[in-house]
Ligand SMILES: Nc1ncnc2c1ncn2[C@@H]1O[C@H](COP(=O)(O)OP(=O)(O)O)[C@@H](O)[C@H]1O
């Protein structure tokens with residue numbers, strides 16, 4: 001489902017050049033749940049954003065569902081990202097002054113669906129993320145855990161095969177973290193391909209995690 | 221598509237309502253200023269040329285010692301004989317200063333009350349139905365009427381005759397405001413009475429108006445007059461037209477300074493918009509990109525946004541200017557263009573709407589207005605979503 005080939009990322013030029021990822025190769029099968037483990041600064045977030053095409057690799061390529069997402073022209077790449085990838089950011093990256101419903105609307109707009117289907121997709125994602133009761137609450141007024149559930153709902157609204165999570169438990173208390181792992185298990189049950197970047201040891205103990213990949217100074 | 225896209229469009233408009241309201245208001249004010257200027261100038265130009273069209277092709281005056289003097293009837297008859305001249309008219313007019321009104325003079329115009337076409341002319345000139353002028357009646361412009369009224373000349377006015385003594389004239393009516401643009405300080409009185417006040421001997425005129433319908437003959441006729449009579453001056457309507465042209469030209473000083481102010485303001489708005497997108501809208505764009513919005517999707521959203529705001533501002537400013545100039549006769553601004561004469565010009569602006577100009581103005585406005593958003597959005601799109609979200 002996800003294939004990373006010889007992926008490198010540098011920042012800066014010449015003497016200033018800083019290597020963040022070095023010749024990464026990784027294969028994640030459909031329905032697999034992989035934990036990407038590493039200390040802060042090891043390059044986890046960078047790898048995830050390369051996978052989602054949020055920045056361009058310096059070398060190598062990322063394939064999502066067989067498509068070389070890192071090499072596609074914008075229109076095609078955006079479509080690919082929109083349909084196949086749900087991204088749960090560490091900082092959530094929600095529109096704070098919009099309601100939960102309106103936040104979920106955003107990923108659906110490029111699909112140009114009829115209103116009925118939009119509403120159905122939103123309801124389904126809200127149910128799945130357990131946040132339906134806050135549908136019309138403005139995000140700013142949500143608690144940390146609720147914000148994350150909103151972020152999950154938004155990642156699910158287009159029913160993507162791949163879910164990428166960046167430090168999902170970093171901002172959560174113990175109860176909410178436990179709740180999150182249960183939600184992950186449900187997603188796994190639903191056949192999603194999951195990649196979780198984290199330094200939280202919690203994930204190593206989970207039964208449904210298929211594999212733990214360790215990243216260290218940009219190498220796997 | 222339409223449903224959720226427009227829902228989201230309204231949301232983002234609402235989210236940034238203070239920013240949008242600010243740019244909308246600023247842009248509307250600028251459009252209002254510019255459109256008001258255009259309306260005033262356009263309307264004045266149109267009116268001036270309408271008035272000019274009624275003017276004779278040539279005006280001939282006699283000179284003595286290089287200065288205009290009274291012109292006698294012989295010249296009138298002689299000019300009538302020139303081929304191509306279809307009508308000649310002796311005119312009596314001139315400046316009259318009343319010692320009572322400091323700094324204010326009147327333009328006296330004599331009218332031939334025995335002329336058959338006069339009734340028709342008067343009808344055109346006066347706001348009120350008016351049949352016939354008797355020898356001791358006169359018509360004045362609205363501004364003159366008001367000035368006289370303030371000095372207790374309610375229904376009649378006392379002239380000082382050139383040869384001494386006074387002459388009482390009844391104020392019989394007020395000429396139409398349209399004619400006041402070129403004749404703001406005018407008094408129309410029977411020709412013989414005008415001669416008495418201005419000191420023109422019986423049977424003489426201030427000048428002679430010639431009508432020449434064939435444009436091709438204008439130059440030869442002018443040459444004929446100049447070569448046949450020494451010491452005459454021929455005033456050409458074409459020259460006057462050129463003078464008026466520069467007076468109310470779009471490139472005139474007043475208009476140019478207005479235009480400069482508007483342009484500077486506009487550049488300011490553009491800069492304001494541009495930097496707002498790069499700062500405040502940056503995160504929003506990054507997030508939408510990360511959710512799978514293509515550059516096209518984003519340009520469409522932001523394009524619609526700015527198009528909505530820009531079009532509302534444009535229409536608002538334009539309509540406000542229309543009402544201001546044609547409804548309220550452009551207080552303040554009209555003053556600047558009409559100038560501060562001795563008497564206030566009470567002018568009624570006639571609607572002047574040029575759809576071509578409107579379209580041009582709209583494009584000249586909306587293209588940079590949109591570009592100030594589209595360009596930074598595009599820039600943010602190509603730096604990548606991760607960078608934009610920071
Ligand atoms: N845009 C950037 N420019 C320069 N350096 C960057 C940039 N983004 C990330 N880095 C660097 O790359 C390294 C890896 O960052 P990151 O992927 O965020 O690590 P992690 O998520 O594992 O903590 C860090 O040292 C960070 O400073």
Ligand SMILES: [Mg+2]
Pocket residue numbers: 041044045046166167
């Ligand atoms: Mg990170």
